[in-house]
Amino acid sequence: xxxxxxxxxxxxxxxxxxxxxxxxxxxxxxxxxxxxxxxxxxxxxxxxxxxxxxxxxxxxxxxxxxxxxxxxxxxxxxxxxxxxxxxxxxxxxxxxxxxxxxxxxxxxxxxxxxxxxx
Amino acid sequence: xxxxxxxxxxxxxxxxxxxxxxxxxxxxxxxxxxxxxxxxxxxxxxxxxxxxxxxxxxxxxxxxxxxxxxxxxxxxxxxxxxxxxxxxxxxxxxxxxxxxxxxxxxxxxxxxxx
Numbered sequence: 001x002x003x004x005x006x007x008x009x010x011x012x013x014x015x016x017x018x019x020x021x022x023x024x025x026x027x028x029x030x031x032x033x034x035x036x037x038x039x040x041x042x043x044x045x046x047x048x049x050x051x052x053x054x055x056x057x058x059x060x061x062x063x064x065x066x067x068x069x070x071x072x073x074x075x076x077x078x079x080x081x082x083x084x085x086x087x088x089x090x091x092x093x094x095x096x097x098x099x100x101x102x103x104x105x106x107x108x109x110x111x112x113x114x115x116x117x118x
Numbered sequence: 119x120x121x122x123x124x125x126x127x128x129x130x131x132x133x134x135x136x137x138x139x140x141x142x143x144x145x146x147x148x149x150x151x152x153x154x155x156x157x158x159x160x161x162x163x164x165x166x167x168x169x170x171x172x173x174x175x176x177x178x179x180x181x182x183x184x185x186x187x188x189x190x191x192x193x194x195x196x197x198x199x200x201x202x203x204x205x206x207x208x209x210x211x212x213x214x215x216x217x218x219x220x221x222x223x224x225x226x227x228x229x230x231x232x
Contacts, residue, residue: 045223091161105174108161
């Protein structure tokens with residue numbers, strides 16, 4: 001069954017520190033997709049990054065980077081030089097085709113609340 | 119930039135009443151989704167919809183829930199007889215094609231059942 005675990009409930013850092021958010025997932029599929037979304041205090045869900053299961057290349061996009069490791073089923077997300085505006089809840093999500101119907105289903109982790117203090 | 123819109127932003131209803139939450143996905147998108155988020159909790163998948171039929175649904179999406187695409191633009195979620203525990207933020211999302219694509223989320227409708 002699908003499962004996404006974000007073990008860190010809350011993280012507090014001081015501005016300009018780097019912070020890594022952990023995500024561990026479970027799936028039986030060989031084809032799946034992983035995402036990170038941000039939910040600021042205003043409540044909307046903002047897409048940050050996406051990775052498919054065939055592409056383990058890790059990349060950097062501005063202050064964001066991610067570390068996808070299939071061997072450990074982890075998809076960790078790092079914010080470099082954090083800013084106060086990064087304060088939000090961050091959700092890791094897993095999307096795959098359902099074995100029952102062939103339809104698509106996305107499962108979110110419980111979220112990690114990040115506080116960045118000035 | 120195209121965006122997903124949802125109406126109303128906040129709906130208050132009495133227990134047992136029917137509610138319809140409305141969404142307008144991005145116009146060239148083909149997959150549509152509903153999620154809910156109980157206050158302070160995680161985002162939960164309800165249903166995905168493609169080609170005018172349900173593609174996948176979760177255990178939460180029981181007979182009290184239904185979805186419809188009544189015209190070429192709207193995508194609705196109906197709750198037939200609301201319960202207190204249906205109080206949550208409901209998000210609509212759409213993708214252009216596959217599950218692997220980024221889901222564009224609407225701003226959400228906050229449903230309060232009293």
